[in-house]
Amino acid sequence: MRRRLLLLVVIVGLGFVVARTRRAALAPEPDRDPWSTEPPVALDVQPAPWVEPVDSECPPTHPVKAKMSSGIFHVPGGAMYARTKPDRCYLDAAAAEADGLRPAKR
Secondary structure (H helix, E strand, O other): OHHHHHHHHHHHHHHHHHHHHHHHHOOOOOOOOOOOOOOOOOOOOOOOOEEOOEOOEOOOOOOEEEEOOOOEEEOOOOOOOOOOOOOEEEOOHHHHHHOOOEEOOO
16 A cells, blocks of 8 residues: 555656646747737847948948048048948948047048
């Protein structure tokens, strides 16, 4: 009688261990409600402050041209903007200044 009772306790204990392990493995991610009916929301993705030029030209999204050797950036409409072969293209003048560059004098 004692053996059967001890065997029953061991089997039930193992069942609890297995159930707890499975529950932990199947636990939802902490930042997502598993019962929500709302579709996932896309995060606001900020564009990169600078990108590499393509064929020595800046894309329309990043019009500010920068030369890293001189530490100068050129904005559209500047005197040397058309002649400048950029090393980097920035989103705006503020992003270029935040990266340690200075504006062209002309």
